[in-house]
Amino acid sequence: MKDTGNFVVVPEGSVTTPKGFRAGGLHCGLKKVERHDLGAIVCEVPATAAGVYTLNAFQAAPLRVTQESIAASGKLQAMVVNSGNANACTGQQGEDDARAMRAAAAEALGVAEHHVGVTSTGVIGETLPMAKLLSGIAQLPERVKPDGGDDFCQAILTTDLVQKMTCVRLNVNGKEVHIAGAAKGSGMIHPNMATMLGFITTDAKIESEFLQQQLSRITDNTFNMITVDGDTSTNDMVVVMASGLADNEALHPEHPDWEAFAAGFQYVGEYLAKAIARDGEGATKLIEVNVVGAESDNAARAIAKTVIGSSLVKSACFGADANWGRIIAAVGRAGQPVNTETVDIKLGDISVLEQSRPVRFDEEQAEAYLKGELVNIHIHLHMGKGQATAWGCDLTYDYVRINAAYRT
């Protein structure tokens, strides 16, 4: 997470910090416990929008409906999301329900139906309790406020323990531009394009084409580089809405302030992705795997994701065991070109393997390092210039506890 000096982080900023956005959340009964389960982000004007969606073949119904909305005019004015029920694998009924959810939200919020996106997260294979949902949607107008970012964040959580939200500010033609994001995700996290749910708002003026391009780019480097359990969800989706109310000259890749915008966008994506990994089900720590010196960026990406996804590496991190043998075994099974004689591995600053040979290291020092809340695994392949970073978490008793009885 590099602060290039091109942007600053806005303390306590939320998805409503960018000009034109309000948000909110409430409990309408989809979750059994009294916690928010319905939320919305609403913009004063139709915002330029872009999205990325799961590659899981069983894409949930609301994702198809949101894609339709964005396809209609490249704009969204409201994103409505429920937790507690994923509306996935629900057949024609699920499609109908997602459309009804969109229509009801459009009416309640007074925006065009094709300017509304919908999404859902929770249990797969149960149809939405529409009476509860529709009664909740009817309450949205009074709940959606300029300071409703926190409420929105709570509404999108399932097994998450913490809210995940950030905001940056930068200058474009001397105008203040904000980029903010909120996300949820804790289990079934191995995004094949995006994490479970991410919502990014900005007041920048930017063409839809460049917004989509940039969203896809940062998704590849951030949301797509995390894993909790290797399971890609049916509901993964990240949506960005750009209100344009910062009133800057429209951004494009040749704009003098493009780099600042791209850096801020990357920061928001990376912040949220790491927050999801750190809040992985049962996790006690964030693990970051840096791979450098690979034959290509794609090779580095595949290797980083294989290491971060290894149950054995994850368990060793939980146990603070400097078991580099499991790391090298994961590197070796990633299906990528590897020179088996030239690999270096460091845990933080502690070198454990050099030129593929074990290095004598202080076990106590390594154990102390691995007991921390952040573990960095650095892998240098000495083959080329490819590099990538992936994030994940340790595998713990609590992961098993949480997932042995999620539905019940």
Next chain:
Amino acid sequence: MKDTGNFVVVPEGSVTTPKGFRAGGLHCGLKKVERHDLGAIVCEVPATAAGVYTLNAFQAAPLRVTQESIAASGKLQAMVVNSGNANACTGQQGEDDARAMRAAAAEALGVAEHHVGVTSTGVIGETLPMAKLLSGIAQLPERVKPDGGDDFCQAILTTDLVQKMTCVRLNVNGKEVHIAGAAKGSGMIHPNMATMLGFITTDAKIESEFLQQQLSRITDNTFNMITVDGDTSTNDMVVVMASGLADNEALHPEHPDWEAFAAGFQYVGEYLAKAIARDGEGATKLIEVNVVGAESDNAARAIAKTVIGSSLVKSACFGADANWGRIIAAVGRAGQPVNTETVDIKLGDISVLEQSRPVRFDEEQAEAYLKGELVNIHIHLHMGKGQATAWGCDLTYDYVRINAAYRT
């Protein structure tokens, strides 16, 4: 596991049941606890041999030495194996040690060096304690006996809880032919050609070419179809030795008894593969995933392995939670052609999804079924004739406990 009637299982049969084989095991100090850590299978005559080896880029030194031996004349007369230390990622020293292990075994057992195979399993990245190992090898001649199959089996175990061994008998030209196998494996199990260690003996007469062909075929359907944790080891290897002492006419694919031989060979592989999956680290049950109606066998294989490898599916089985949403999500992320409208899923005999639509089922009955020691997940894609079966185990607290501190 089909008994085609072509062979019978030999109760209490072991790797020494086929004519010409002796085996044994002993403790020489590689394991800290007083358990066997060195074993050998020895044949009266040089046996026709074939092997399959891990595709992990960091293939351990002993695997290369064994391949060299088999390449020299297609025969092995002794396989020597130690547990407690994998001799993997040990550089030139590891190569030298593997060769010294082979030379010492050849001398002690009085067989040609290129008729000796060696292999190792245990911790990665530590060099073999050669003094202990060589003193153990010197004791092998007195320990290798006709009834030493059990001792051998114990010598190859690491975190395994149970011995894994089987034997079948069949007829070839009216002569009794035996095929027996022993295996180890409990963690780092996601073989990309073979499980951690498998040893198959037979007294059949068979050409090396056909033996290799058949070993590769059964490996694809058995050892390569199991997973415990998705981690492919650096030391995976299965070796078969055929003494030819049954004195049958040499087997080949057109031989009238080939089918019986192939079925018996498949049985031995499948028995051992399932035994490994059932004994997966921390496992409380065996999970079998059958995929039928896929576009091709390869597609079925990929889908079956994705489902059996899903941490969420594995956790749900541990918790006896009939969470078919996780199964369908895994099917959808396998990267294979799937018709999202035509999928059926059954848990044992309990239908939970038909034509991709949820079926109302008795939750209590499903829970009772999932609490059993064997869980069958049947997936019908209704697309083509491809089929495959994969085996694995549940993900439990004990898996985490075992792997949070393996080295220490």
